[in-house]
Amino acid sequence: MTAPRNSHSEKRPLSLWHVLKSVLAGAFGVQSDKNYHQDFKQSSPVPYIVVGIVFVVVFVLSLAFLVSLL
Numbered sequence: 001m002t003a004p005r006n007s008h009s010e011k012r013p014l015s016l017w018h019v020l021k022s023v024l025a026g027a028f029g030v031q032s033d034k035n036y037h038q039d040f041k042q043s044s045p046v047p048y049i050v051v052g053i054v055f056v057v058v059f060v061l062s063l064a065f066l067v068s069l070l
Contacts, residue, residue: 014042014047016047016051019047019048019051020051022035022039022048023048023051023052023055024055026052027052027055027059
């Protein structure tokens with residue numbers, strides 16, 4: 001007999017939208033505690049790292065572009 005599965009213990013496949021929302025919320029410091037813990041239960045940090053690096057590059061390039069306009 002197996003124990004009933006709790007929906008919080010199951011690992012769902014990550015959607016790009018979930019990872020993007022999580023990285024943006026973390027970057028601006030408004031990540032909820034529930035989402036924070038859910039993110040760390042995932043098996044691989046690679047999607048978060050890739051999206052985080054892309055976010056930082058786009059953010060820095062857009063700031064540089066904005067400053068060059070001024």
